[in-house]
Amino acid sequence: MTNVAVVKAPQTRRWNSLQLLKGGRAAILLLDVLLLIAVVTGAGVHRDAMQAVGKDTAPSIIAAQKIKSAMADMDANAANQLLAAPGSATPAAALYxxxxxxxxxxxxxxxxxxxxGATEQTPIETLQVTGGTYQRLIQQAIDFHDANDPNQPDMGVxxxxxxxxxxDTALLPAADDLDKANNTVLEQVYREASEHSTLSLWFVLLAGLLMLGTLAVLQFFLLQRMHRLLNPMLLAATALTLWLTFYAFASMNREADRLRVAKEDAFHSIRALSRARAVAYSANADESRYLLDPAHAADYEAEFYRKTNALVSLPASIPLALVTANASHGRSTPGFTGYLADELNNITFPGERAAAIETFVTFEQYMGVDAGIRVLARSGQHDKAVALCIGSSPGQSDWAFEQFDRASAKTLEINQKAFDEAVKEGLAAVDKLELKGAVAAVLIAILAAFGLAGRIREYE
Known part of the structure; x- marks a missing residue:
């Protein structure tokens, strides 16, 4: 009889209860560290994004447009001083x-x-150095104008x-360069923040769920193997893990939402309005230049219309009343473009719609006064055109421009307030989140360790 050797299949090595408890403890500690890493990383990502948008780039963009607006209005008021009678104390001098x-x-x-770095520093240096030269030239122009020397009648001009x-060629472009340098970074940071925010939120949620799942398995194991209904320490660790996971998730999500409000709702309007005001001031200077320097009047007129079209461009077939009616009901108007159209299409905050409509209406009133100036100038009534241009009484150009300026400033203030609040709330949402996460993670580790210590000792 032939002996046949029987080969037994190798048995899978099974962990005993002690090994499972120790392995579970190690898994909890490892996942606890993973959850803490997820919280710390996510908090940093969200805080850095809000810092970059709310504190670094946006304020510099706003400052750049303030510089541009102020300098453009300086130029307009300098021209108005030269249009006034020599030696007269005009409001333009004080405004300059x-x-x-x-x-x-x-x-x-x-x-x-x-x-x-240099992308910001270079335009700031240009504004500083060239701005000083500009002011000296303006002072010389006013001095020649006030001297009223018949032998040098054109020196002021x-x-x-x-x-x-x-x-036109150095100062205003430098302000635009400062705006562009920061806006490029802002857009990049915001785009990356949107991507990283989603990843960090999923990282926290995944780490938290793994931790909760492991704790739940251990509780079930104790129930099945050791007939323990509840382990208070593990139950407390589970509750704390649940709190940390969803608190961190909610905090980061809150920051992401506030970042969206700050950038998409508020800052989009702030930049459109800031650029609108800066370009409007520059166009207002071209209006005065048109009368001051007849030899180049055609060039100044072309620049005026180029700049005002950047604010409002509307097909001739569309009446202003239709634009106003559509804006009042939150509807866009086909063919209506420009900075003011951008603002009217981005209404978000209480009171913003009425202020934005007023900005549009007052700008169109200013354009109507400007048309009257050009009619007078072309008909040979230069003095009347000048009076209408530099006059501040109702119905005159400076008065009309002031109405637009106040309305745009009000609209800008609404968005600036909303921007500041969103940045403040976003930073507050993740404030000390790393510290809170670290404290919670340490407590979870202690609770889990003590919760399993007694059971482990029973098997040792």
């Missing part, structure tokens, strides 16, 4: 000085907030023309 101070303060604020070229 006021805007000069505003531009200087905004430039200082921008210099304090340099974050991205010549100096102003030189200063105006400097404004």
């Amino acid at each position: 000085e006021q805007r000069r101070i505003e531009a200087s303060k905004a430039l200082v604020e921008a210099a304090k907030n340099i974050t991205y 010549r100096y102003y023309r030189h200063a105006g070229e400097m404004m």
Whole structure:
């Protein structure tokens, strides 16, 4: 009889209860660390995004547009001084000085907030150095104008023309460069923040769920193997893990929502309105230049319409009343473009719609007064055109521009307040989140360790 050897299949090595308890403890500690890493990483990602948008880039963009607005209005008021009678004390002189101070303060604020190196520093240096040269040329122009020397009748205009070229080719573009440098970073940071926010939220949720699942399995194991209904320590660790997971998730999600409000709802309008005001001031200067320097009137007129079209571009077939009616009901108007259209299409906050409509209406009123100035100038009534241009009484150009300026400032203030609140709330949402996560993680580890210690001792 032939002996046949019987080969037994190898048995899978099974862990005993002690090994399972120790393995469960190690898994909890490992997952606890993973959850803490997820919380700390996510908090940093969300805080850095809000810091970059709310504290670094957006304020510099706003400062750049303030500089541009103030300098453009300086130029308009300098032209108005030269249009007035020599030696007369006009409101334009006081407004010029006021805007000069505003531009200087905004430039200082921008210099304090340099974050991205030469892309910010270079335009700030240009604004500082060239701005000083511009002011000297304007002072010389006014001095020649006030001297009223018949042997040098055009010297004031010549100096102003030189200063105006400097404004158009160096100062205003430098302010735009400062805006662009920060806006490029802002858009990149916001795009990356949106992606990283989603990943960090999933990371926290996954780590938390793994931790909760492991704790639940251990509780079930104790129930099945050791007939223990509840382990108070593990139950407390589970509750704390649940709190940490959803508190961190909710905090980060809150910051992400506030970042969206700050960037998409508030800052989008802030930038459109800031650019609108800066371009409007520059166009207002071109209106005065049109009368001051007849030799280049056609060029100034073309620039005026180019800039005002950047604010409002509307097909001739569409009446203004239709745009206003559509805006009042939250509807867009086909063919209506420009900075003011961007704002009217991005209404979000209480009171913003009425203020934005008023901004649009008052700008169109200003454009109506400007048309009257050009009719007078072309009909040979230069003095009347000048009076209408530099007059501040109701129905005159400076008055009409002031109405637009106040309405746009009100709309801007609404969005700026909403932006500041969103940034504050977003940073508050993740404030000390790493510390809270660390404390919770340590407590979870202690509770889990003590909760299993007694059961482990029973098997040792």
